[in-house]
Amino acid sequence: MGRTIVVTAGKGGVGKTTITANLGASLSKLGNKVVVVDMDIGLRNLDVVMGLENRVVYNIMDISDGKCKINQALVRDKHSPGLFLLPASQIHTKDDINIDKIVDIISTIESSFDYVLLDSPAGIEKGFESAAAPAKEALIIVTPDVSSVRDADRVIGILENRGILAIALIVNRYDYGLVRRKKMLNTDSIVDILGLDLIGMIPEDKMIIESNNRGELLANYANGSIANKAFENISRRIEGEDIPFLNFKPQGKGFFGLFRREE
Amino acid sequence: MSVSRIGSTSSIAEERLKIILVQDRSMLPPTKFEHVKEDVIDTIGNYFEINKADILLIIQRESKKTALEAIVPILSVKRKIR
Numbered sequence: 001m002g003r004t005i006v007v008t009a010g011k012g013g014v015g016k017t018t019i020t021a022n023l024g025a026s027l028s029k030l031g032n033k034v035v036v037v038d039m040d041i042g043l044r045n046l047d048v049v050m051g052l053e054n055r056v057v058y059n060i061m062d063i064s065d066g067k068c069k070i071n072q073a074l075v076r077d078k079h080s081p082g083l084f085l086l087p088a089s090q091i092h093t094k095d096d097i098n099i100d101k102i103v104d105i106i107s108t109i110e111s112s113f114d115y116v117l118l119d120s121p122a123g124i125e126k127g128f129e130s131a132a133a134p135a136k137e138a139l140i141i142v143t144p145d146v147s148s149v150r151d152a153d154r155v156i157g158i159l160e161n162r163g164i165l166a167i168a169l170i171v172n173r174y175d176y177g178l179v180r181r182k183k184m185l186n187t188d189s190i191v192d193i194l195g196l197d198l199i200g201m202i203p204e205d206k207m208i209i210e211s212n213n214r215g216e217l218l219a220n221y222a223n224g225s226i227a228n229k230a231f232e233n234i235s236r237r238i239e240g241e242d243i244p245f246l247n248f249k250p251q252g253k254g255f256f257g258l259f260r261r262e263e
Numbered sequence: 264m265s266v267s268r269i270g271s272t273s274s275i276a277e278e279r280l281k282i283i284l285v286q287d288r289s290m291l292p293p294t295k296f297e298h299v300k301e302d303v304i305d306t307i308g309n310y311f312e313i314n315k316a317d318i319l320l321i322i323q324r325e326s327k328k329t330a331l332e333a334i335v336p337i338l339s340v341k342r343k344i345r
Contacts, residue, residue, distance in 0.1 A: 150283055150287065154287065182273045182274065183271075193281065
């Protein structure tokens, strides 16, 4: 029986889709069978981030409408054999979602996979509700800014009211230099304010833009990058390992934003 | 911490966030607020004779403080507590 985790934030554009895809890849590299589910009905993006846009035949709404079986909609990743994508529809809207059917579909998938990662859309409306409904755990993504943390706080409250209590925090687009110069919120403040356990920090990394351009995931395309190291660590923490957090201090002359881990 | 507060915009962000969240978290959806109101009325009604229609219950938000304010006109004090 797999673990079903919703990746959400409230705020848009903080990295939910990129993180869902890359975490899916890292978890599958650890030997897990993983499905990443695009719950942004009407605005699908997970396929694009994974470079699978030409391989989408059926989507989750087709399953819900009875037009296909679950297996027919799952797209295998280009590189990782244990990683699958369940795409969103590009023609429906959130109003078309039948939440009970979604819960049933995910519940069926859960039984044959180790992890189901639900990529939630932004907001707190029906799209978010349908992504959260099947989940037992949640990963909250924040960027170190006032708006993102405020929105996350509201989402955490909603999730707790729904009985999802296993909630962990990822701080994305962390900039060591700005934090050190006290020009960016530091992680300790965010953890304090939100009252969540931190499961990882992902630094600003230009390799993310490049791999996104190419439709590749860091685990395959830029596996030495600092952001990928962060994804690897987060996956291992999700699996229960106790990994110390990366030190993002630049080694020598940090140029082009390339940070190395301090040994 | 030796960094001058003027240059430390992250501290400003942190302070603003804390204030914003106190306000956000104290905002209850209408149904919950009705429950708070009823509970307050019931409890006070155990000790004082009150006119429920005259009760005022509001959440006051100023820039740095949030408070629940209840104005309860008392008609008389009950001899026996229910």
